[in-house]
Amino acid sequence: QSLASQTPFFDRLFFGDFMERNMSEITIGEVKYDEFSNIMKMIYCSDGASLTGKNMHRMLQLADRFELKIVEDRMIAFLLLTPSLSIHEKLVIADQYNLPVLR
Numbered sequence: 704q705s706l707a708s709q710t711p712f713f714d715r716l717f718f719g720d721f722m723e724r725n726m727s728e729i730t731i732g733e734v735k736y737d738e739f740s741n742i743m744k745m746i747y748c749s750d751g752a753s754l755t756g757k758n759m760h761r762m763l764q765l766a767d768r769f770e771l772k773i774v775e776d777r778m779i780a781f782l783l784l785t786p787s788l789s790i791h792e793k794l795v796i797a798d799q800y801n802l803p804v805l806r
Contacts, residue, residue, distance in 0.1 A: 709746055712770040738765060745774045754781045763800045779804050
């Protein structure tokens with residue numbers, strides 16, 4: 704229930720009219736364990752969440768896929784505080800992932 708409260712995607716998956724609703728284990732395709740673990744760390748603000756220039760695009764893709772506003776917000780903060788990215792690069796990323804705060 705905790706994860707479902709963070710995102711409409713998992714709320715529908717766990718409590719919607721889908722067969723997964725009654726399954727004790729659900730496989731989520733096209734996501735590596737370390738990526739999903741990192742997303743969970745970002746959601747629950749635990750230490751060890753890894754945000755880097757190398758994984759930021761993937762984290763934004765997953766935030767969009769799973770409708771995770773909290774992860775999107777953390778990525779926006781990361782982008783705003785990353786001096787190695789130019790303003791132009793940040794605007795391109797904002798446009799690519801529809802991040803209105805950075806536009």
